[in-house]
Amino acid sequence: MTEINSLGAQTALNTQVVKATMTGDLLRLLQPQPGVVAEGETAQAEVLSLRQVGQTYMMLMRLSANSGQQTQVQTSASFPLPQGSQVSVTQTQNNELALVVQAGKANNVATLTRLDTSQTPVGTLLQGKVVTTQALPQNPGEVASYRSLVTLLSSSQAGTTLTIDSPRPLPVGSLLSAVVQGDQSLRFVPLSGRQDQLAVAQQLATQQSQQASLPGLLNALQQVARSPDTGAELRASAERLLASLPQARELADPKTLTQSLNNSGAFLEAKLLGGLAGSVAPDLKAQLVRLVAQLPAPPAGTLASPTLVASTLAQAVPGFARNALGMLGQFSPRPQPGAFPLPSRLLQALENEGDLQQLLRLAAGAVSRLQSHALSSLQQSGTLENGNLQTSWQTEVPIRHGQEFIPLQVKLQREETPEQKAGREREPEQRDPLQALWRIELAFDLAPLGPLQVQAQLAQGRLTGQLWAEQERTARLIDSQLGTLRERLLARGLDVGDLECFPGTPPQGPRTRLEQRWVDETA
Template sequence: MTGEMNILPISQNAPVTSRPQTSGELLKLLTPMEGLISAGQSANAEVLSLKQADQAFQLLLKITLESGRQTTLQATSTQPLPQGTSLAITQPSAGNLAITLQQALASSAATLTRLDTGQLPAGTLLQGKVLTSQVMPQESGQPTVYRSMVSLLNTALSGSTLSIDSPTPLRIGTLLSALVQDSQTLKFVPLGSRSEQLAVTQQLASQQSRQGSLDGLLKLLQSLPAGSQTSSDLRAAAEKLLAGLPDVQQLSSPKGLALALANSGVFLESKLLGGLNPSLAPDMKGDLLRLIAQLSPAPNTQMNAIIAANTLAQAMPSFMRNALGMLSQVSAKPSPTSFPLADRLLQNADGEDDLQHLLRLAAAAVSRLQSHQLSSLEQTGVTADGRLMNTWQLEIPMRNLQDIVPLQVKFQREDAPEKEQPKDRHEERPPKQQLWRVELAFDMEPLGPLQVQAQLISGSLSGQLWAERPYTASLIESNLTALRQQLLDSGLNVGDIDCHLGTPPQGPQTRLEQRWVDETA
């Protein structure tokens, strides 16, 4: 979508519409509350969120009373009040709040009326999310104008709100990008999958803030007590989850490894889209969601039901239902995401019982799996030299005797740039060359934390191993000759294989590099 949109200036002589019953703009409370603000008194309010519903606008307000007590309320308004707007309010009736006309006009100043081209020079790329969209009344013969409020997501103005006029309607919730033309004009930029990449990045940040390590939940499930608090269905869900964990022996065979990868939870959405019943085959993410369903409080208490609903909403956002479809799309190559994900253990909160803590751990475990999925999406795209890179990042909890060791895995496949078609149609086209990268990270006693980086191209394998314990690094170094021979016996050409003490350095230039060079040229 291209076209210009104008930043709407606020009129200094806005018309004042008379109000027969009050001197202020009315906000209708969704849940009437009588006596919230005493007669003759006022309170301060801040708009926490804004959402459009048909021709009205739903607001979430944080009210601060004169006593200092704070509360949140939901209200509707005929006018959009941007997030962060401060208001002085009174309460003329149980179902309404009122703000003075002067205060209502002042609140509109919270939206930007012009851009400072010294701070944002022409050509600056702005990204934002559409909060509201209204068609404006027009005189006969005049083009239709749509007025929208857009929350900015980047630059120093992040969090600010723009009020803009556009010749085309902007769908609410849309992520858009525009170039600064001058202080009053922006120009849409067709970025294709870049806007989807922005959505992935936002969701990834949200998921990572909620995720927790898998082993904390699994170790607690192993010692789940049998009692009045744990129903038979809950114990059955826990046993099913634990029974689906592979052991080291299973992961040592190609068939067992392929099965563990398929059941890791990273492909759950693909299975559902394909019509497969997830209950017919084990799946880590599906088993976690079933466990959450058993842990959710019974709906005999309204507050418990709300808590359970919020937990489930955080565990599986609707965005993930269609995000996997983006793996095949081409987008600008993002900066690499750190690998592996760091351990994150959640402690019991004050006043939290065992089942509440277990529910929180299960939701955090789902968020961790989704962090891997979103990291895969974020790292899928086109490299600077035109190669298409696909990434699959996941985590498999594996059994090692009595311990459960989370194994983090990342596969990356790079396809060589497309070559020109042969001039002679009978001439055979050379096979497409692919470069595979594999990274592993795990912490297994008595070896301690280990990371492996390997790459494979045209049957040639090279790699590096990193151990944090000196004894382990020395042990691996002494067995590299035997490892090389095993790889040669399997039919691979083996390049450099080294072992290092410590952890791989982080940064865009630290991974193993392979140039697409034709050695026969």
């Protein structure tokens, strides 16, 4: 645990200003500038940037004289003033500026010594860059303590500076990730061998704001497949994509279900990295990217490539989608990253069968939707607070149901102890999948039942589950059939625990337990 010091919001740095004046410590100009401040006058100074070199602090400052003239000067000092600090100075010699104590006390010093938890609630993950570190005076027998200035790079307070006390010096220039524990405490997140989750979260927010639901595109592709004016190559791609979608009744076959999940787009990048480019042809995301490549690019876009071979698919996702979407992301609210299920978002349907520009936007939105699922999987995979390892797979399978397309959203999670993971990797042929804790979530909207969500958990061979129906009459119907469902599960050899059905939607609490896999590295 690393504590943020409990001094008042302006006291910490202003104390240094007072001390510097009392001891005669000055701001030294790196280049002498005679008359930068007129004799007998003071100027307002704002710190534009701060950099530590050894025990010296280099600051770029903007001086505003009473006449209104502004000058930027490079200074050095033995004490730091954070970026954004405003003080008053007067010039003593050609290469020195003295701080004015009275103005230094009154003016704003842009540093925080406690967090506003209304802006950064407990559980928020912050990332910042260490700007300065200095040892604090200590009495004999006391534990050493260090004070650092850290500029926040994320959250609503990005750009502000934190004053942090820690039991060891923080390397200047290093990137830190920490979870908010309270208004004066942070828990730093250890090094991670995976990608930076901050980048994942930022990219996820972008993709979710651009995504569009799959049924809109699939309905449009039916129009394209029926239109005699559609080009042969585009019509063939549309027909091939539609033919690859499973019927609802076919998912009762475990092999068909496995194949549908495998071709849902969730594993496209893994197939390409594994050298399995020949197996990506039926993959939904691969087909969508090929479709985007065949459609005419928007006037300001860069989608001029007429073909897209398997070897370049990995670089095309999600670049094609971002370029094709254009202004879409600017007009839609951003959903909470990592939420399940992914909210539906419908774009305007094709006005006519030749509206290929709109078809391009629908296809690009569908790619972004599948990419959102993939990024959500990454965001929710990592080490939990109890030390267990969690792996998530989230995807979406469009299903044919008569003349309609029903998107089935699926999230699978495996949680295991480090010992179980080590044993699985050491003896994969003898591993028991039931040793791990498995969770599955399903979300779909099936007429006339309405939106449904299923949450099930399999632990040590025992299955428990909850179902949620937004329509109350559907909830009552399902509740009346839970006895039959239990009998069928028992007949399959499962040990069945509690099965319940509730009206409404599952509660969505704060998701903070998975925010531990953040990178801590030297910039």
